[in-house]
Amino acid sequence: MNYREFGKTGEKISALGFGCMRFPEYKKDEKNYVDQDKVDEMIAYAYENGVNYFDTAPYYCNSGSEAALGHAVKNFRDKILISTKCPMDKGMGQDGYRKHLERSLTRLGTDHIDFYHFWGINRGTFNDLILAEGLLEAAQKAKEEGLIRHISFSFHDHPSAIQHIVDTAEERGVKMESMLCQYNLLDRANEEMIRYVNEKGLGTVAMGPVGGGRLAAPTDLYAKLTGKASIATYELAFKFCLGNPNLNCALSGMQNLDMVQKNIKVASDDTAFSAEEWEQLGVAMEEIKKFSELYCTGCKYCQPCPVEINIPRIFEIWTYYNVYGLKDHAKNMMRDYIRHGGKTFADCKQCGLCEKKCPQHLAIRENLEKVCKILAE
Ligand code: SF4
Ligand code: SF4
Structure with a gap:
């Protein structure tokens, strides 16, 4: 397994992070339950093979992910980093923050969370909820009490909001320490901000670049881009992410042991893209888009359509x-x-x-x- 400095948090993070949003499930009486035996096996395998970052959230897997992760890591809890998230409910205030935190601690069966995220925030939630309702201060207090070790955020908005969030929090005396955001070969909108926050010392994690989702499908994309023999798409996706020197960890929502084994193999491989190859790949990708027969830039000038066709x-x-x-x-x-x-x-x-x-x-x-x-x- 390859490891990287996780920003200036003082932690070393595995290049592959375990996203706990797609745990295997089974159905009973019309309800879905996490398959704990399979989860235990997958998580143990990941840990034994060097994965040290496990990312969950209260509502993942029908709200069963945190408890399943807590159970799976109980024998090596102190050797790994647990990341989870605080739901952003309008009007929750500092008490609401605390309640969410305590519930996650209980479900995870731990006395501390290593990376506690303000969950899926944007400029609006940051200004109107986190700042207005004193949640930065609530996070700082929880950190001082040792309940959380690092203050983090996950992000869904226009990239320009990232700088506002990081800089404003710092001005208020609370440092954001890591950021989780969307980033992959097909969606590079956050690339510049990943560089910005990493230079400021934040750890950076990309969500969803490998396994599951859109990049898991087989494709000859790599061959098309480079002229070299094709590699699996998840391998290309992962290597592209980690070819970015400002990105510390790529999360994969792994659903089965086979996926865990495949991802670990790629994350342990030393043939990472060089900076030059990485640049070339990105440029080639843009070229392919441009020369496609239908080059829509996504500018949205055609909107609104009177019948709301997006x-x-x-x-x-x-x-x-x-x-x-x-x-x-x-x-x-x-x-x-x-x-x-x-x-x-x-x-x-x-x-x-x-x-x-x-x-x-x-x-x-x-x-x-x-x-x-x-x-x-
Ligand atoms: S105007 Fe609409 S269709 Fe044309 S490039 Fe922009 S988003 Fe695409
Ligand atoms: S109704 Fe049809 S033609 Fe008119 S703006 Fe919408 S998509 Fe275009």
Whole structure:
């Protein structure tokens, strides 16, 4: 296993982190339960092979993840780093923060949490909840009492909000010590901010870059990008993440022992991308996007559509299908989009407004018709 300095936290973190959001489950009386025996086996294997960072949250796995993780690590609790998260409920105040923390400690069966995150925050929750309701101070107090060792946040917003969060917390006298955010070969929006916070001394963890999710599907992407023999997509995804010198750890939500074994193998491999290869890969990726027949930049100028067709979203899903070759995954994304009420070409009123506003001069209607049909097959 490869290890990295985890920002300036003083910890060394394994390059592979264990995301505990996809534990195996079984069904009984119409309810899902975590399969503890399998979890124990997977976690023990990961620990014995060098994984030392385990990331859970109160609502993962039908709220069963924390307890399952606590059970699985009880014999080596002090040799690993546990990360969990505080739900952000409006009006929770310092008491609410404390209640969430105590509940997580109980479920995990531990007297301290190594990295306690403000969960899934954005500029709004940071300003209106964390600052306004004194949660930074609540975190600092919990840290002084030894209940948490490091104050962290996980993030879902425009990257520009990250700097605001980190700098404002520091001005208030509470240092954020690590950040968990979305980052992978297909979604590099947070790259600049990962560099910024890492330079400020925060540890950096990427969520969802390997295993499960969209990069788990087999594809010839690597061969297409480099001209070299193809490697497994999870391997490419993982190597790309850790080719970024500012990223300390890539989390994988592992579902079975096979996935744990495969990821550990990649994370223990010394053939990481060089900085140069990493740059080249990123550039090649952008080029592939540009030369695809339908190059939607996602600028959203075509929005709003009078019947609320989310054109950039549908074209983004098409990119997964057409450019990255993740066909099944793209179809799943489209099904999700429709299930959540998303409108498609079938709803188009042919007003043509979108095409007048598109700076790429895309034949939006023609393309929408084609891609909606293929993605719905
Ligand atoms: S042409 Fe169709 S997709 Fe474009 S704005 Fe009008 S209704 Fe929306
Ligand atoms: S305006 Fe054109 S390029 Fe921009 S999001 Fe809409 S379709 Fe894509």
